[in-house]
Amino acid sequence: MRTWMRRAGAGLGLAGALAAGVPPAWGQPMGLPSMGAASSSELSPAVERTLGQAIMEQGRQDPTYIGDLDINQYLTALGRRLAAHAPQALAQDITVFAVRDPSINAFALPGGYIGVHSGLVVGAQSESELAGVLAHEIGHVMQRHIARGIAQQSQGTGIMVASLIGALLAALAGQGDLAMGVATFGQAAAIDRQLGFSRGAEQEADRAGLQMMRQAGFDPRGMLAMFRRLMNASRLNEGTGGGYASTHPLSIQRLSDIENRIEGQPAVAATPDPEFWFVRARLALIQARDHADRQRLRQTLRSEARDLQGVRQAAALYGLASLDKAEGDLAGARAQLAQAQQSAPAAAPQLDMLAIQLAGAQGPAAAVDASAAAWKRWPRSQGVAAERARALQKAGQDAAAADFLQAAARQWPDTPEFQKLLATSLQRLGREVEAHEAMASYFEQTGALPTAVEHLQQARTLSKDFYAQSRLDMRIRALRERLDNQRALLEPFKK
Numbered sequence: 001m002r003t004w005m006r007r008a009g010a011g012l013g014l015a016g017a018l019a020a021g022v023p024p025a026w027g028q029p030m031g032l033p034s035m036g037a038a039s040s041s042e043l044s045p046a047v048e049r050t051l052g053q054a055i056m057e058q059g060r061q062d063p064t065y066i067g068d069l070d071i072n073q074y075l076t077a078l079g080r081r082l083a084a085h086a087p088q089a090l091a092q093d094i095t096v097f098a099v100r101d102p103s104i105n106a107f108a109l110p111g112g113y114i115g116v117h118s119g120l121v122v123g124a125q126s127e128s129e130l131a132g133v134l135a136h137e138i139g140h141v142m143q144r145h146i147a148r149g150i151a152q153q154s155q156g157t158g159i160m161v162a163s164l165i166g167a168l169l170a171a172l173a174g175q176g177d178l179a180m181g182v183a184t185f186g187q188a189a190a191i192d193r194q195l196g197f198s199r200g201a202e203q204e205a206d207r208a209g210l211q212m213m214r215q216a217g218f219d220p221r222g223m224l225a226m227f228r229r230l231m232n233a234s235r236l237n238e239g240t241g242g243g244y245a246s247t248h249p250l251s252i253q254r255l256s257d258i259e260n261r262i263e264g265q266p267a268v269a270a271t272p273d274p275e276f277w278f279v280r281a282r283l284a285l286i287q288a289r290d291h292a293d294r295q296r297l298r299q300t301l302r303s304e305a306r307d308l309q310g311v312r313q314a315a316a317l318y319g320l321a322s323l324d325k326a327e328g329d330l331a332g333a334r335a336q337l338a339q340a341q342q343s344a345p346a347a348a349p350q351l352d353m354l355a356i357q358l359a360g361a362q363g364p365a366a367a368v369d370a371s372a373a374a375w376k377r378w379p380r381s382q383g384v385a386a387e388r389a390r391a392l393q394k395a396g397q398d399a400a401a402a403d404f405l406q407a408a409a410r411q412w413p414d415t416p417e418f419q420k421l422l423a424t425s426l427q428r429l430g431r432e433v434e435a436h437e438a439m440a441s442y443f444e445q446t447g448a449l450p451t452a453v454e455h456l457q458q459a460r461t462l463s464k465d466f467y468a469q470s471r472l473d474m475r476i477r478a479l480r481e482r483l484d485n486q487r488a489l490l491e492p493f494k495k
Contacts, residue, residue: 012214017290051490052110056113056447057446060446064099066100067116068098069283070279070381075116076096078134079114081216083142086139087211092111094114094141098116099115100118104123107137114138114141116133116134120133123229128225130276131223132209132220132222132223132225137205138208139208139209140201165490172487172490203257206223220258220265223281223364227257229382238342274347274348275348277311277312279350281301281316282322284319285297294323301316301320309343313344315340320336321337333358337351348381352377364394364395368392374388382408386417389425394426398425398426405418405421409422416441433459436455439452439455453483
C-alpha cells in the first residue's frame with residue numbers, strides 16, 4: 001500500500017494509486033463524450049461509491065496518508081464549497097484528504113474522493129491557486145471520467161477491472177489484504193492499452209473549474225497562475241516524471257483557453273480563509289522528514305515571519321513554534337506562539353491546538369483548561385475537538401471525555417476518529433459493550449464492514465441485556481445486508 005497514492009497521478013488515478021507495479025489509472029476514454037447523462041458506458045454511482053470506500057479503507061493504513069482532522073476538514077470544506085457551484089450536479093459527495101508527498105500533485109478516486117499531495121498545498125502561493133487545482137479535479141469528477149473509464153475497461157480488455165473487483169470482493173469477505181490482492185492481480189495482468197484523458201476532457205474540466213471558482217468567490221486567475229508554474233516546473237524537470245503536468249498535460253492551447261475565458265471578466269475580490277496559511281504551514285512541517293528538510297523550512301519560515309504581516313506572519317510564527325516544540329525547545333515554542341497570537345489574534349484553530357499541546361507539558365489540568373477555552377472559540381473545529389478529548393483522557397477524566405466525544409460523534413457523524421477515541425474512554429470506564437459498539441461504528445465509517453460485524457458480535461456476547469442484544473442483532477443484520485448488497489453490485493464486473 002505504500003505507493004498507492006504516490007503513483008496516482010493528478011488525472012483521476014485508480015490502479016496506479018493502489019499498488020506498485022500497477023499501471024496508472026483509467027482516464028477519460030478518448031471515444032466518450034465529456035459531458036452528458038449516465039449510460040451503459042458508466043458505472044452506477046452506487047458501484048463507484050463502493051469502490052471508493054473499499055480503496056480508502058486500505059489507503060488510510062498507508063504511511064503517507066495524513067489523518068490530521070483539521071487539515072482534511074479544511075480541504076474537504078474547500079472542495080465542497082467549489083462543488084456547490086458545479087455546472088451540473090455531482091453524483092458523489094466530495095471528500096478531500098492529504099497525502100505526505102513533496103511533489104505537486106493531486107488525484108481522484110472513485111466515489112468523489114480527491115487526494116492532495118502536501119507539496120501541492122505548500123507550493124500554492126494563494127488559496128485561489130489551490131482552489132484552481134481542486135476545481136479542475138472536481139470538473140473531472142462531475143463528468144464521471146473514472147466511472148466511464150472503468151466501465152470501458154470492463155467492456156474491453158477487462159483484466160484490470162476484474163483484478164480490482166476480485167480484490168474488493170475478497171476484502172468484503174474479510175479475506176486477505178486489498179492492497180496485496182490488487183498488486184498481485186495488477187502485476188500478473190499487463191494492460192497493453194492505457195486510457196488517457198482526452199484534450200477535450202481536460203479543457204472541459206478547466207472550464208467547469210473556472211466557473212466553480214468564480215461563483216464560489218475565488219479568483220480564477222489562481223488557476224492560471226498555478227498551471228503556468230506547473231508548466232514551467234515540468235519543463236525544468238523534464239523526464240523526472242510524477243508531477244501534475246505529466247498526468248494532466250498542460251498545453252499552450254489549454255492555457256490560452258483559460259486566459260481567454262478570464263480576460264474581460266470582472267475582477268473577483270477573493271477573501272481567503274486565514275486557515276489556508278496555517279494548513280499550508282502544517283503540511284510543510286509534516287513534509288519535512290529529516291534534519292536538513294527542517295533546517296531549510298526553518299530558514300523559509302524565519303524569512304516569512306520577518307517580511308510578512310498579519311495572518312501570513314502568524315502562520316510562519318506558528319510553523320516556527322511547531323518546529324521548536326518538535327525539537328524539545330518548549331520555551332522557544334511558547335515565545336513564538338505568543339508572537340503569532342499577537343500578530344493575528346484568533347486567526348485559526350491551529351494556534352489554539354498548539355497552545356493545548358504546549359499546556360500539556362505543564363500538566364494535564366493546564367491542557368484541560370486550555371482545551372476548554374479553545375473549544376469555546378472554535379466549536380466547529382474537528383482538530384480542536386480531538387485535542388479537547390485527548391486532554392480530558394490524559395487527565396483521567398474519561399467520563400467527561402466520553403460525554404464530549406458522544407456529542408462530537410453526533411456533530412460529525414461521518415468522522416470515524418471520534419468513534420475510535422470514544423471507544424478508548426469507554427473501555428477505560430469498563431463499558432466494554434459500548435466500547436465495542438463504538439469501534440464497530442469506526443470500522444463501519446471507514447468501510448471495514450466485516451471488522452465492524454466482528455465488534456458487534458463481541459458486544460453481543462458480552463451483553464446480558466435483552467434490549468441491548470436485540471439492538472445489536474439489528475445492527476449486525478443491517479451490516480450483513482450492506483455487505484451482501486455491495487457484493488451484488490460488484491459481482492457483475494468480475495470476469
